[in-house]
Amino acid sequence: MSGKKLKFVIGGLVVVAAIASLAFFAVRQNMVYYYTVSELTTKGASTNVRVAGDLVSGTLAKGAVGEPIKFKIYDKTAPDKTIFVTYTGAVPDTFKDEPGQPVEVVVEGDFLSDGTFNADFLLAKCPSKYQKKAEGTTAQSSDSSGQ
Secondary structure, eight states, rough: OOHHHHHHHHHHHHHHEEEEEEHHHHHHOOSSSSHHHHHHHHHHHHHEEEEEEEEEETOOBOOOOSSSSEEEOOOSSSOEEEEEEEEEEEEEOOOOOOOOOOOEEEEEEEEESSEEEEEEEEEEOGGGGGGGOOTTTOOOOOOOEEE
């Protein structure tokens, strides 16, 4: 190989190595899709994180239009671990505090050192009414033949 070709190949390898290392470190920081409430409280103050939990029944407080909503979420595996969440933005239709209907929530934002979570994004998972009915309950048939 001539000197010019060798310099070009070495330069190309350096550029590829730099791009690969940047991609590796960016992916490594975001490898956890979301934390549980107990994992986040153990980790402490964090920025730009996702956390999943269930809405603590009776804690949902909605303000006027444009004001934040406030609520608590807990970890199913450790119900004593809760965090207080504030969120300003569009609230999904499935996010309701109905007795006997647990709401699974994923929020994204910043967990502050005082134990509060300022959410920039709110996702409420589908309610349990879409799950299979318990044994012994009757379900309406979708058969339209009348049989």
